[in-house]
Structures are given as C-alpha cells and as structure tokens.
Amino acid sequence: MLTSFYTALTGLNMNALAINVIGNNLANVNTTAFKGSKPSFAELIGGLGNVTAGDGNPVQVGLGVTSPGVSPVFRQGSIQYTGRSTDVGINGNGFFLVSPGDGTAYTRAGNFGFNSVGELVNSDGFRVLGYQAVDGVINANMPPAPIQIALGASLPPTQTTSLSITANLDSQAEVDSTFTTAVQTIDSLGAAHTVTFTFTKTGATEWSWSATIPAVDTGGDPTDPPTEIGSGTFTFDSNGVLTDPAADETLSITDLANGAADMDITFDIIDANGNARFTGYAAPSSVAAITQDGYRAAVLRDINIDSQGIIRGIFDNGQVKPLAQLAMANFSNVEGLLKYTGSTFVTSPTSGEPSIGTPGTGGRGTISGSSLELSNVDIAEEFTSLIVAQRGYQANSRVIVATDQLYQEAINLVR
Numbered sequence: 001m002l003t004s005f006y007t008a009l010t011g012l013n014m015n016a017l018a019i020n021v022i023g024n025n026l027a028n029v030n031t032t033a034f035k036g037s038k039p040s041f042a043e044l045i046g047g048l049g050n051v052t053a054g055d056g057n058p059v060q061v062g063l064g065v066t067s068p069g070v071s072p073v074f075r076q077g078s079i080q081y082t083g084r085s086t087d088v089g090i091n092g093n094g095f096f097l098v099s100p101g102d103g104t105a106y107t108r109a110g111n112f113g114f115n116s117v118g119e120l121v122n123s124d125g126f127r128v129l130g131y132q133a134v135d136g137v138i139n140a141n142m143p144p145a146p147i148q149i150a151l152g153a154s155l156p157p158t159q160t161t162s163l164s165i166t167a168n169l170d171s172q173a174e175v176d177s178t179f180t181t182a183v184q185t186i187d188s189l190g191a192a193h194t195v196t197f198t199f200t201k202t203g204a205t206e207w208s209w210s211a212t213i214p215a216v217d218t219g220g221d222p223t224d225p226p227t228e229i230g231s232g233t234f235t236f237d238s239n240g241v242l243t244d245p246a247a248d249e250t251l252s253i254t255d256l257a258n259g260a261a262d263m264d265i266t267f268d269i270i271d272a273n274g275n276a277r278f279t280g281y282a283a284p285s286s287v288a289a290i291t292q293d294g295y296r297a298a299v300l301r302d303i304n305i306d307s308q309g310i311i312r313g314i315f316d317n318g319q320v321k322p323l324a325q326l327a328m329a330n331f332s333n334v335e336g337l338l339k340y341t342g343s344t345f346v347t348s349p350t351s352g353e354p355s356i357g358t359p360g361t362g363g364r365g366t367i368s369g370s371s372l373e374l375s376n377v378d379i380a381e382e383f384t385s386l387i388v389a390q391r392g393y394q395a396n397s398r399v400i401v402a403t404d405q406l407y408q409e410a411i412n413l414v415r
Contacts, residue, residue: 038376
C-alpha cells in the first residue's frame with residue numbers, strides 16, 4: 001500500500017502551518033514590541049521494523065513531517081522615539097508587569113497612558129505595576145502595585161530652612177559704603193517673603209550685615225521700617241579670606257501676618273567643604289550665586305521616565321520629584337510564555353517563575369523614555385520564508401497527484 005498520500009498530506013499541513021505563522025508575523029509588522037514566531041519541523045518516523053538491507057542496516061521509510069511547536073523569537077526590536085512622555089521601550093531582557101484583573105501578565109509593549117482615575121495603563125487597559133514613591137522615596141522591596149499619578153495634582157509648599165549667598169565684598173570700598181542683595185524665601189503656606197541683606201563696610205577688613213523683611217510681612221504698615229531678622233559681622237584676613245564667623249548664622253522670622261509658622265532659616269556662610277562663601281578681595285562687590293531650599297505650592301504638569309524606570313513628576317514651579325518606578329520581570333525560559341490578550345504574555349510551567357525587580361538590575365534591560373520598541377519582524381526574511389513554504393506546499397501537492405496516477409495505473413491493470 002502506498003503511504004505517500006498521507007506523507008504528502010503531512011507536508012501540505014506543515015507548510016500551510018508555516019504560511020499561517022508567516023502571515024501572522026507580517027500582519028503584525030507594525031505592532032508595538034511584537035515578537036515574530038518560527039515553526040519548527042521534524043521527520044515523522046514509524047516504529048522500527050525488522051527489515052534490514054544487505055549490509056545489515058535497518059530499512060526505514062519516513063511517514064512525513066510533523067511540527068514540535070511554534071516558538072516566539074524574542075529578538076530585540078528597534079527603539080523609536082515618539083515624544084510621548086508615557087511611552088517606554090525596553091533595551092535588553094525583561095517585561096513590564098501589568099494587571100489584567102486577577103493575576104499578573106507581562107508585556108514589552110510600553111505604549112502606556114493614564115485612565116480616568118490617574119492609573120498608568122497599557123494599550124489593553126491593564127494597570128501597569130511598579131513601586132509608588134512615598135514622600136519622594138521609592139521602596140523597590142515592596143510587592144509591585146498599580147501605579148497611580150494624577151496629572152494636575154498639587155504639590156504642597158516646602159518652607160525655606162536654609163539659604164546661601166556666594167559673594168565678594170570689595171576691600172577697596174570706602175568705610176560706611178553699603179552693598180545690598182535680596183533672597184526670596186517661602187513660608188509654610190507657600191507665600192514668598194523677600195529677605196534683603198545689607199552689607200556695610202565698618203573697617204579695613206570688616207563688614208557688618210543685616211537681614212530684613214518688609215514690615216507688612218509681620219503686620220506693619222508699608223511705611224514702617226523693615227523688620228530685622230538677623231545681623232552680624234564679617235572679618236577678613238589680609239588675603240581676603242573670611243576668618244569670622246567660622247560657622248553658619250540663623251535668621252528668625254516670627255509673627256508673620258498671614259498666619260504661617262515661625263521660620264528659623266540657616267544662613268549658610270560656610271559650604272560643605274568648609275570654605276567660606278564670602279570673600280573680601282579688591283574687586284567690585286558682586287553676587288555669584290544665591291540658593292534657598294523652599295518652594296511654592298505647585299501643580300503636576302508632566303512626567304518623564306529615565307533609564308532606570310523612575311517616573312519623575314515635572315511641576316510648574318520647576319520642581320522635579322520621583323513619583324514611582326516601573327517594575328520589570330525576567331524569565332529563565334522566555335519561549336515558554338503563553339500569549340495572552342493583545343501584546344501580553346502569561347506564565348506557563350515551562351517558562352519558570354518571574355524574577356521581578358527594577359530596570360537595569362538582575363539581568364533586566366534598561367528603559368528608553370518617550371520611545372517604543374518596534375516589531376522585530378524582518379520583512380525580507382519573512383518573504384523568503386514564504387517563498388520556501390509555498391514551494392514546499394506545491395511540491396507536496398505534486399506528490400499527491402503522482403500517487404493518484406499510480407493508483408489509477410494499478411486499477412487499469414485489471415482491464
């Protein structure tokens with residue numbers, strides 16, 4: 001009995017499978033982070049018989065072809081800049097974690113956005129998981145949870161606790177000459193108060209200083225003298241180096257008219273390296289830098305995501321604060337993952353358990369912000385494979401035609 005009918009049929013089925021896989025790959029050539037698949041083929045062998053050739057070797061005729069499976073190809077796709085602050089692409093290994101409801105799914109498609117309650121979601125509407133910041137601190141040791149960020153949310157004000165001025169006071173200035181500069185400070189309610197520093201030369205190497213705020217800030221009239229909040233003296237040596245004071249001073253603002261809390265502000269005269277911020281050189285009095293650590297209440301306007309997956313909020317007062325960090329998972333056998341809804345995968349017994357952590361750690365890839373990973377389908381490669389599969393299908397169909405003719409000849413023998 002001829003088995004070539006059935007052998008050729010397996011060839012038709014397997015080449016049709018290959019064409020289906022190629023068609024799916026080409027259909028998803030523009031799908032974000034899509035991973036193409038490749039079918040694998042193996043010869044179909046019957047049981048070992050007792051027939052041997054003259055040299056003693058077994059005589060075996062195959063029964064056709066079968067497919068052990070269709071494997072995804074997790075080759076890196078190209079990264080394309082999109083300009084959307086919520087888009088992220090993965091460079092290297094790993095998957096984002098998303099919550100489809102019950103359980104966890106995994107995806108490399110980082111075309112994220114926000115839903116109506118401010119949760120970060122993927123294109124399928126699944127919530128993106130990560131580590132939420134608490135008071136600007138991210139704890140990646142906690143279990144990943146849905147990331148929630150409300151654009152337009154308010155950032156409370158931060159009261160000024162320290163300020164610094166880096167300046168030179170002219171050693172050639174005449175005694176009783178003055179130099180002034182102003183620093184804006186912020187109270188506990190987020191209101192600004194202008195602190196005016198007046199430096200007066202009192203001797204060859206000495207200057208006195210006084211810090212004041214407008215009288216109206218403490219309940220006075222606009223015509224009243226400013227309220228002094230601190231004063232002191234600077235002494236320089238013959239090289240223009242500040243010798244006294246050798247430590248920072250404190251400015252005290254009390255009884256603010258708007259009801260804000262009293263303020264004790266460190267006047268940072270000595271920097272972190274122990275160097276004085278003031279010099280007494282023979283050069284015009286001038287200010288090189290002014291800093292203070294308070295800021296007004298602000299509104300969250302946008303976000304950005306860095307290579308470690310940290311989501312930072314950009315506020316309209318110029319402040320940038322960590323809000324959350326994306327979680328990522330890696331697997332010992334990524335080809336064992338099962339395709340789920342859309343561009344997501346779920347685990348299977350052969351994929352192994354996920355290794356979850358932050359981007360750039362534990363073999364996990366890094367993040368490209370405002371970018372997306374493209375499909376890894378190579379059109380030229382798929383077209384070549386399509387031609388091979390098509391020819392394979394045609395060849396097996398010819399085997400069926402030839403076998404049919406052989407059967408017809410056998411039937412004609414009885415005539």
